[in-house]
């Protein structure tokens with residue numbers, strides 16, 4: 001939400017200082033999605049705000065819900081017509097993680113990524129980034145209070161008929177416990193706006209998330225890793241590594257030609273010396289590409305060479321197939337890969353694939 005505009009309206013109206021806090025609480029913490037629902041302010045002010053402002057900086061074009069209702073993806077239309085995606089996942093009962101986008105498209109063009117293929121349009125503003133969390137908070141609130149009126153008039157009229165039907169199935173309300181900057185875009189290439197959005201997410205008067213419940217994922221921009229360590233040492237860092245040799249990484253992730261594995265290693269060593277915090281290493285399992293024993297050896301060797309092995313945690317991620325060329329590794333292969341890493345003393349988790357039915361790979365929906 002455009003807080004500056006809200007502040008300006010309240011100042012021009014001569015409203016007392018606490019009015020801003022009342023409105024912020026209703027919107028950011030209670031998940032109110034319409035100014036008309038804020039009962040703590042006057043009717044005149046409610047009407048003025050409704051006329052002059054919007055709570056969200058985008059329109060919700062579509063929400064897809066998986067059959068198990070644990071993965072949802074929203075297609076959001078920005079004011080300039082560009083579209084982005086935001087994903088809500090529930091790996092644990094009644095706890096939700098929001099995966100947010102930081103750019104429209106992405107300039108890094110990783111070979112396995114639908115967003116990369118769609119090219120780069122522009123950076124998102126801080127509002128457009130944090131509003132994705134606001135939207136899901138509103139959404140969960142609506143699910144918790146769905147009633148027969150809403151069954152006749154779903155909250156988002158433009159949603160597809162399938163969604164409207166599925167939408168009503170989610171009666172259980174839950175809380176957002178994690179935010180990950182892992183949607184469309186490279187967050188460290190939009191650092192100024194990402195930084196503002198992080199401040200809003202941890203601001204006690206706004207979203208009030210704990211720093212440790214937020215993670216920023218990068219394809220490996222050393223300057224960004226340094227900035228995160230210095231400015232937000234309590235926020236989690238995740239590295240989209242995916243390949244442990246320069247040859248393979250440069251083939252699938254062009255950013256590696258600019259910042260190779262050695263550069264990334266230096267940045268991580270520096271990160272550890274400044275924060276002593278755990279780093280998550282994301283590794284998407286691609287059949288016949290990076291899932292052999294040799295690849296596991298290369299990964300293990302690379303991670304050990306960084307030092308601070310106890311602070312590195314590897315997440316093996318099932319690949320959401322976006323085209324015909326690349327296939328996901330089999331479950332058996334993934335288990336063997338994990339076992340190999342564990343024998344070498346690495347801490348490893350196999351991440352369940354959530355979101356395939358909702359075209360969970362980033363950029364699959366917006367790219368259509």
Ligand code: SF4
Pocket residue numbers: 106107108109110113114115116117183184185186219362
């Ligand atoms: S994987 Fe991430 S960094 Fe690579 S192109 Fe896709 S969005 Fe960009």
